[in-house]
Amino acid sequence: AQTVTQSQPEMSVQEAETVTLSCTYDTSENNYYLFWYKQPPSRQMILVIRQEAYKQQNATENRFSVNFQKAAKSFSLKISDSQLGDTAMYFCVNDMRFGAGTRLTVKP
């Protein structure tokens, strides 16, 4: 069964700084997708970024980028120029299975 591990329950970062959230996963699939979702206090789950496993190039969406290491089964999220609106829970997802989440707080 697929498992997703996020080892950082909480993190904080100063506004405009950069932060990296970690994720490891386990899968027996050859091709698969990985996602980062954001859940603000409103509870609405929002897709941040996605990565297809057969693509070697790391995905980038504006201030968000990933470091995908397929052999190590690692999938970290980097947020650059952090903004107050980035404060939320962040979930790493594989095959619609969620990690435990990292609570990110951006401080002014």
Add this chain to the structure above:
Amino acid sequence: EAGVAQSPRYKIIEKRQSVAFWCNPISGHATLYWYQQILGQGPKLLIQFQNNGVVDDSQLPKDRFSAERLKGVDSTLKIQPAKLEDSAVYLCASIRTLWDTEAFFGQGTRLTVV
């Protein structure tokens, strides 16, 4: 397009009572998921439907939870009887096909069992 609709938004019941949640996915979305999200934790997948068939219900506590999607469109999740530990947010999500890459989520139903 309209998003994933869930109702009710909030529900408070006493333990041993029954409760049902409803989800209407985005039109044309064949795959539907139900999740249980306990406060401070990540969502736990309870059941996955493909049209009106169950793909995965390995984490559904079948002694008290049931779910159906009879016409392959909207879905209901039922708990009977409820326990205190069932207090959680129940999220519904849908994707167009199994090969689609973005899931759309409803705002969830917050259940409190007292």
